[in-house]
Amino acid sequence: MTNRRKFLQGIAALSSFSLASCSWQLGNVRSATNSGSSDQLHLYTWTQYVDQELLQTFTTQTGIKTLADVYDSNEVMLAKLLAGGGGVYSLIYPSDYMVQKMEEQGLLIELNHERLQGIEQLFSQFQNPSYDPKNRHSIPFSWGTTGLIYNSAILKDAPEDWDYLWQNQGILNKRMTLLNDVREVMGAVLRMLGYSYNSKDESQIKQAYEKLLELKPAIASFDTDAWQNQMLAGDLILAMCYSVDAIKVNRENPQLKYIIPRSGSSLWTDTIVIPKTAPNIDGAYDWLNFMLKPEVAAMISQRMNLATPNRIGFEKLPNQIKNNQNLFPPNSLLERCERITPLGDLEDVYERYWTQLTSN
Incomplete structure (x- = not known):
């Protein structure tokens, strides 16, 4: 498989929804077991998923400087990891089928659900997906057809x-x-x-x-x-x-x-995983908890035209977005x-x- 789901840049400008205007605070996003051993967090993600305002808000709330490198295909990402070039990354955004491949090759840590806040707020179909039963190695980020x-x-x-x-x-x-x-x-x-x-x-x-x-x-x-x-x-x-x-x-x-x-x-579903080579696992859990917050999920869906797997986040969206059947198709x-x-x-x-x- 080659290039996948490459958005045009600047989607964020399509919405007036701004992180800076959010009244919510991260508060308990920081993990209780976070040792504070690293103040940097490196992401390896799709080109279209980089939102500088999102990264800056996370940094402001947690003190962790967040940097992102991008790829345009799952295969490019996997090849880099297998070649030993992924040691800097604490979080990666593989698609559903690639989660299976990465898990089979022993590249992913098994997530400690006791350190995750809000995973039970996902839609039921994303709590036990076929590509990763019980979300043992990933949490869903976005999905589509x-x-x-x-x-x-x-x-x-x-x-x-x-x-x-x-x-x-x-x-x-x-x-x-x-x-x-x-x-x-x-x-x-x-x-x-x-x-x-x-x-x-x-x-x-x-x-x-x-x-x-x-x-x-x-x-x-x-x-x-x-x-x-x-x-x-x-x-x-x-x-x-x-x-x-x-x-x-x-x-x-x-x-x-x-x-x-x-x-x-x-x-398809794009996910977030923690590789076994992650240098900042505590910071990685902080990021996962940040992404699981309903307010953040709703913001991302609205700013980037993404279908959120977060049930509570979905409920916070305007009706115009919730009723968009291209974004959220009917079960039929x-x-x-x-x-x-x-x-x-x-x-x-x-x-x-x-x-x-x-x-x-």
């Missing part, structure tokens, strides 16, 4: 499922993009064919590849980020995308609408979505077909 964004001013008949791309190949010719992500693209076609996003059947994977070969001549590019400006400029009329990016683009042009395909799609849609899961040796099969598809 994968779907299609289209220009409703041009496409009068709204797409309802993935097969719309094949049925309207002529209209969409060279004016649509798919994600530059093997598991998302292959998974979407597998769902359209009636299979699992995480199929381990090589004949099904081959069918998805052959179906994509039919569509490839009409695809402008496999792209995860640049489609946004192209859609806004009118060069594209449809793109496969992540919900967080679709919501951002829709706010700039309401005629660009997002749908979750009827046959199903992927459901979510029930048809799957999480991407590690596939072991089968991932090489996906990669082989993906290389053939994208290199010809």
Whole structure:
């Protein structure tokens, strides 16, 4: 898998909600067992999750200087850790399937829930997720879906499922993009064919590849980020995308609408973990408790257009945000979505077909 969920910078400016104006105080965020052995905390996170005001507020309240380095794919992050370059980081933000990979490779500490304040305030589905039962190694930070964004001013008949791309190949010719992500693209076609996003059947994977070969001549590019400006400029009329990016683009042009395909799609969660090499574990727990505060969760959701997994934080959001079904889809849609899961040796099969598809 390659680039993932890369927001445009400056989202914070879209909202007048300011940390500085919050009446709440962190108070008991500092862990009772914090030894104060380090006054610095280094995060390794997604580009779009860096909010300087958030970092400064945490520093002001705790005295811990917080610094962030960024990555744009789970694989880049993991490769750096495995190469020994992650020793400075006390917190990392892997996606759900990557939590499983990191745990299997013994890279994560098991969280002490007695040091966490507010984990019971998460929505029930995030308290025992399949990728990390009982949140033993991670806490959820944000979540979303994968779907299609289209220009409703041009496409009068709204797409309802993935097969719309094949049925309207002529209209969409060279004016649509798919994600530059093997598991998302292959998974979407597998769902359209009636299979699992995480199929381990090589004949099904081959069918998805052959179906994509039919569509490839009409695809402008496999792209995860640049489609946004192209859609806004009118060069594209449809793109496969992540919900967080679709919501951002829709706010700039309401005629660009997002749908979750009827046959199903992927459901993803980004998390926060503490690596075993963390130099400041006490500070890491302080940060986790800060992020678990409902007021902080609500602020992040409002400022960054993120779906919060925090139930109490969700209740504090304005109705306009709570009722945004692109951000918080109804269960009837979510029930048809799957999480991407590690596939072991089968991932090489996906990669082989993906290389053939994208290199010809």
